[in-house]
Amino acid sequence: MEEIFVPALGMAMDNAVLLEWLKQPGDQVNVGDIVAVIETDKTTLDLPAETSGVLGKHMYAVNDEVPAGNTLCVVLAPGEAEA
Amino acid sequence: MTIPDKKTSLGLLRQMMVIRDFEETADKLSLRGKVSGGMHNSSGQEAVAVGVLSALAPLDVIATTHRSHHHTLAKGFTSREIMAELFTRSTGISGGRGASMHLGDVTKGHFGGNGIVGAGVGIAMGAALGIQQKGDKKVSVGFIGDGGMNTGRTWEAVNMAVIWKLPLIVVVDNNQYAVETFVGRVTGGGDLAKRAEGFGMKAFNIDGMDVLEVRKYVSEARERALAGEGPSFINALTYRYYGHNVGEKGQYRTQEEIDTWKSTKDPIDHFTAVVIENGYADQAAIDEMRASVRAEIEDAVAFADASPEPDISTIYDDIDSGKLGVQL
Ligand SMILES: Cc1ncc(C[n+]2csc(CCOP(=O)(O)OP(=O)(O)O)c2C)c(N)n1
Ligand SMILES: [Mg+2]
Numbered sequence: 001m002e003e004i005f006v007p008a009l010g011m012a013m014d015n016a017v018l019l020e021w022l023k024q025p026g027d028q029v030n031v032g033d034i035v036a037v038i039e040t041d042k043t044t045l046d047l048p049a050e051t052s053g054v055l056g057k058h059m060y061a062v063n064d065e066v067p068a069g070n071t072l073c074v075v076l077a078p079g080e081a082e083a
Numbered sequence: 084m085t086i087p088d089k090k091t092s093l094g095l096l097r098q099m100m101v102i103r104d105f106e107e108t109a110d111k112l113s114l115r116g117k118v119s120g121g122m123h124n125s126s127g128q129e130a131v132a133v134g135v136l137s138a139l140a141p142l143d144v145i146a147t148t149h150r151s152h153h154h155t156l157a158k159g160f161t162s163r164e165i166m167a168e169l170f171t172r173s174t175g176i177s178g179g180r181g182a183s184m185h186l187g188d189v190t191k192g193h194f195g196g197n198g199i200v201g202a203g204v205g206i207a208m209g210a211a212l213g214i215q216q217k218g219d220k221k222v223s224v225g226f227i228g229d230g231g232m233n234t235g236r237t238w239e240a241v242n243m244a245v246i247w248k249l250p251l252i253v254v255v256d257n258n259q260y261a262v263e264t265f266v267g268r269v270t271g272g273g274d275l276a277k278r279a280e281g282f283g284m285k286a287f288n289i290d291g292m293d294v295l296e297v298r299k300y301v302s303e304a305r306e307r308a309l310a311g312e313g314p315s316f317i318n319a320l321t322y323r324y325y326g327h328n329v330g331e332k333g334q335y336r337t338q339e340e341i342d343t344w345k346s347t348k349d350p351i352d353h354f355t356a357v358v359i360e361n362g363y364a365d366q367a368a369i370d371e372m373r374a375s376v377r378a379e380i381e382d383a384v385a386f387a388d389a390s391p392e393p394d395i396s397t398i399y400d401d402i403d404s405g406k407l408g409v410q411l
Contacts (some may be wrong), residue, residue, distance in 0.1 A: 008116035009330040069116030 002051045002075040004035050008068035009042075015065045016040045018072065027055045029075055036072055049075050056082045084295045089363045093372070095137055095294050096358055099129035099351045100376045102153045105162050106325075108380050109152070109169055113329040118169045122183035125153040127324035130350035131256050132157040134297025134319075135224060138305060144192045144214070144223040146206035150256070151196035154226055155186045158193055162383035172390035179393040180401070192221075200261075201234035203227050204253055208240040211249035211314075222250040222308045224301075230261025232275055238282065241314070245283045250308035252301060253279070253316045257291060258323035263335040279316035291319030292348045295357075322348065 006016045016038040023035045034046040035055065056074040060066050074082060086092055106126045113122050125132070132153035136145070147154045155165055160176055168175025169183050176186050187195030194206050207225030214221045231237055232255060244251040255275060259266045272278055279286035285307065290296050297319055304315035322344040326332055358364050364372070 005115065007114040007330050008118075008121070009114075010121060010328070067116070069114075 001077065001080050002049065002053070003071045004047050004049065004073050004075065005071045006038060006047075006066045006068050007045075009040065014041050015067050016045075018060050018062055018064050018066055019044065020062060021058060023049075023055045025055055025057045025073075029053060029055050035075075038066070047072070051075050051077065053077045053080070084293070084299065086295065086357060086361055087298075091137075092354075092358055092361070092363050095133055095298075096351070096354050096364075097372055097376065098133045098137075098157055099294065099354065100373060101162060101379065102126075102129045102132060102156050103351060104376050104380045105156060105165070105383070106152060108384060109166065110325060110329055112384070113169075118183060118329070119171045120182045120184070121329050122152070122169060123150040123328050124325040125150050125323070127344065127350070128153055128256055128258055128291070128321045130294040130297055130354070131254065131291045131319045131321050134291075134294045135226075135254055135301050137294075138298045138301035139224065140221065142192045143221050143305075144194055144207065144210040145226065146194040146203045146210065146223070147186075147196045147226040148200070148203050148228055148231065148256070149184045149196060149198050150228065151186055151226070152183070155193065155196070158191075160186070160188070160191075160193070162379055163386045166380075166383040166387040167390050170387040170390070171392065172387055173393040174386070174390040178397075178401070201227060201231035201237045204231070204237045204251075205240040207253075208244050208249060208251055211244060211251040212247065214250055215247070220309060222252055222305050224252045224254055226254050226256050228261060229255060229257040229259060229266040229270070229275075230264070231255075232266075232278075233269055241279065241282050241284070241316070244314040248311060248313035251314040252304045252308065253314065254301070255316075255318040257318055257320050259320070260323060260327070260336070262327045263333050265335070275318040276316065279318075284314050284316055286316035286318070288318045288320065291321035292350045292353060294350060294354050321350075 019039050020037040023029050029049045030052045033049050035049050036047045038045050053075040056076055058073055060072055103126055106124045110124050112118055136157035164176040168177050168186055171179045171182050173179045184196050184198050187193045194210055204225035204227050207223045211223035276286040276288045287300055289300050300317050
């Protein structure tokens with residue numbers, strides 16, 4: 001199971017705002033597909049999947065503030081279920 | 084290149100594996116926000132650190148840079164105390180006050196990392212002057228990046244070390260980039276050893292991906308320094324596998340360039356092959372070593388995670404001689 005999370009970048013570990021979900025729970029995703037777009041104080045960032053599988057549930061909604069390090073969703077490999 | 088005995092060789096290999104695993108683990112934890120202030124990953128540069136430190140005596144001095152986990156591990160500090168420092172915990176090498184860029188312990192000859200490009204050589208030069216004044220049988224190594232080669236203070240320090248014949252060894256941990264800037268684009272004359280020679284010291288451009296080559300050049304430099312012959316300069320060509328700091332994915336180099344260095348020059352793969360060819364280990368022994376390294380790093384993370392943050396009552400400790408009586 002791959003966790004897609006808000007990366008802590010740079011010196012300060014600020015919150016990010018979730019701008020957009022590009023994949024929905026249950027969607028098939030492939031390596032490199034952009035799953036979500038977030039905005040930090042410096043930049044907007046596309047968050048790609050690094051594995052292929054099925055997207056789990058959205059843990060945040062669009063416009064939510066998400067602390068750096070927190071998981072947004074998981075990508076489930078065949079046979080895996082969400083915790 | 085003559086290979087050291089079995090125990091020494093396996094020790095060099097294991098130390099490089101510890102650094103790689105430590106860095107890749109810490110990188111992931113940093114992205115998760117576990118490492119205050121981020122960090123600079125040294126993956127790819129293991130042979131420079133291990134080659135240099137294995138040629139030194141335990142109390143020889145080093146001063147280093149913002150990218151210093153590999154030097155600090157190779158100097159013999161534990162993965163536990165370094166991971167705990169990255170997590171800014173009281174059990175860290177600097178008591179949790181320094182984080183990634185300020186690892187150090189002067190009582191053990193580690194004069195610290197720092198965030199000022201080019202400062203390491205000046206600090207090491209000062210330590211070398213102290214060693215000479217006290218008549219100690221020690222040397223001082225100043226690590227510096229290729230970026231630090233084009234700052235003025237570096238060469239002021241080098242010049243003083245030459246005229247005073249100080250026991251200083253300058254080691255360029257030359258990963259070829261200063262953030263996004265390729266060394267070849269900003270280095271007048273191109274040849275760093277020639278530049279250093281111009282100051283009147285022995286200087287070498289060497290293969291920083293070959294742990295035995297680094298070890299050999301540093302051993303010889305150390306002998307010269309102890310014999311009173313003054314400083315040496317070693318430019319060790321290496322490569323940084325990750326971004327300048329955690330999470331940085333710049334457009335300044337190609338994936339192909341990164342992949343080529345990894346697949347043809349990797350210091351751990353290279354030395355693993357040397358060790359196997361010499362009959363010091365078979366593949367099973369290598370796998371076992373890797374597993375023991377994995378366990379060590381997992382233990383370091385668990386230790387760091389379980390350690391307390393520094394107590395607030397200690398906030399004024401270590402900022403003066405203790406005689407000023409500064410209190411919270
Ligand atoms: C005096 C100074 N100038 C600029 C910086 C910003 N800075 C931090 S790291 C870095 C690049 C250093 O490159 P290099 O010396 O090659 O070391 P590397 O990061 O490759 O290990 C720069 C410019 C700084 N910290 N200090
Ligand atoms: Mg560099």
